[in-house]
Amino acid sequence: MNIKKIIGNMGEDKIAWNYRVKGYKIIARNFSCKYGELDIVAQKGNTIAIVEVKTRKNANFAHAKDYVDYKKQAKIKNTADIFLQKNNLTEYNVRFDVAEVYTDNKTTNIIENAFWIKR
Numbered sequence: 130m131n132i133k134k135i136i137g138n139m140g141e142d143k144i145a146w147n148y149r150v151k152g153y154k155i156i157a158r159n160f161s162c163k164y165g166e167l168d169i170v171a172q173k174g175n176t177i178a179i180v181e182v183k184t185r186k187n188a189n190f191a192h193a194k195d196y197v198d199y200k201k202q203a204k205i206k207n208t209a210d211i212f213l214q215k216n217n218l219t220e221y222n223v224r225f226d227v228a229e230v231y232t233d234n235k236t237t238n239i240i241e242n243a244f245w246i247k248r
Contacts, residue, residue, distance in 0.1 A: 140184030140230035141168055143237060147228075153178065162211045165204040169228075170212060177221045178241070179209045184230040194227045194240055202244045 145155050153171035160167045169180035181197055197205075205225060213219050227243035230236075 136232065137182070137184050140228075140232075141182045143230055144180060144182050144228040144239065145169055145171075147237060147239060148178070148180070156216075157212065160208070160212050162208055164207040164211060167205065167208050167212060170209075172221070175222055177213070177218055177223045178226050179205060179212075179223060180226045180228055180239075181205055181243075182228045182230065184232065186231070186233050192229060194229055194238075194243060197227050197243065 141158065145158065148155060148169065148171045151173070153173040155169060156172050156177075157167065157170040160170060167179055168182040169178075171178045171180060181201070183194065183196055202225070209223065209225070213221070213223065224242050225244050227240045229238040229240070
């Protein structure tokens with residue numbers, strides 16, 4: 130496993146822990162299909178949070194959230210549609226979050242409802 134994957138997994142672990150602390154159940158990690166991959170899928174009550182995790186050293190060049198452009202959002206939405214259908218979760222409220230993890234100062238930032246795409 131390369132170093133980027135190890136660092137990415139560490140960031141996802143940290144964010145998954147943050148969601149658990151907030152009372153969410155992690156129902157999937159690294160789900161993939163022909164459209165793309167979902168980093169974390171978390172559920173609390175009738176809400177499903179689809180979480181895109183971006184781990185970076187720092188925000189000197191750009192914030193991690195800036196790497197989730199419209200094209201990436203569309204891929205996440207299409208992948209989420211497949212996941213929700215496959216797991217009979219289409220009746221849940223769905224939101225798309227972006228989580229930033231910065232390794233140099235060990236900070237995280239979770240942006241709930243970071244983007245919205247009509248389902």
